Amino acid sequence: MNEPQILASMSYYASRCVPLAASLNVLVQRLHQSQHMSCPQRAISLLVQAMRLHRRNKTVIQDCTSNLFFLTSSHYASCSKQQRNDIIMELIISIETCQDDRLILQNSLVTLFHFDIPGDVIFVFEKLAKVLLNTLLNFHNDDGIGVRAIHFCNALVCSLQHDMKEQAARVGFVPTIMKIIRIRLDQDIADEMLEVLWGTLWNVTDETPKNSWEFIRLGGI
Structure with missing residues (x-):
């Protein structure tokens, strides 16, 4: 045809x-x-x-x-x-x-x-963030889906301004990323996923006191 x-x-x-x-x-x-x-x-x-x-x-x-x-x-x-x-x-x-x-x-x-990130996705940011975080939890041991999900999460929070970073925290970015980092550390896994997880945690807390305090409140890593 x-x-x-x-x-x-x-x-x-x-x-x-x-x-x-x-x-x-x-x-x-x-x-x-x-x-x-x-x-x-x-x-x-x-x-x-x-x-x-x-x-x-x-x-x-x-x-x-x-x-x-x-x-x-x-x-x-x-x-x-x-x-x-x-x-x-x-x-x-x-x-x-x-x-x-x-x-x-x-x-x-x-x-x-x-x-374009975040320009094209900002209109549905909270829903997108929740879906990505859920996917990350389900597939953090997957070199295909999990790695793609965390790279998108990192690209998303890296491009956000201060107020949007706080919005990211409201949908669970900090505790979710911390949870998966702890799992990988407990399993003694050092790989691309862990590297990008650390970068994402840095980007979502950088120059955002509310998110940094959330990290501390949850016990740090």
Whole structure:
């Protein structure tokens, strides 16, 4: 199928999982070969729609997140602010609701790195932070998902101003990071994850007395 046929099929079968998934898979294969598209915004709109309609269908979400990875990599600049917001929200929901699906988690996390941090994600900061921290707790021993999650957490807090760093503390950044550091120290694990955990803890407490006191209150490390 060519691009117009793929998009027409995605639109026509929007409410029917099986044929929709087939169309999404064709798009994945096409984008894997060449990320050039004449109507990337139309494709993105259809992908967001598919994710909203079929949040419990892992096959659809897998293919949608794969397609969004390719499209946001090549066509980020052509996305409107609303489209960026829509993509980010659907990726966060996918991470939150598909903790048992590694492919969806990996696709969603790497796609989030295509956006401006914190500018593009500030509108949904608290929800994103909570979802990332929960993912980090679940996958801190995972070299793929866990490492991606902590790198995003670090990039997020590193770019925040003082008031937003305090907001980060309110969603549990300090105790969560401290908990995972202690686990790794108890297990005598020194690796990339531990290094970035320390960096994240430094960045979330740096020049932020409230967060530093939280670190002290929790007993330090």
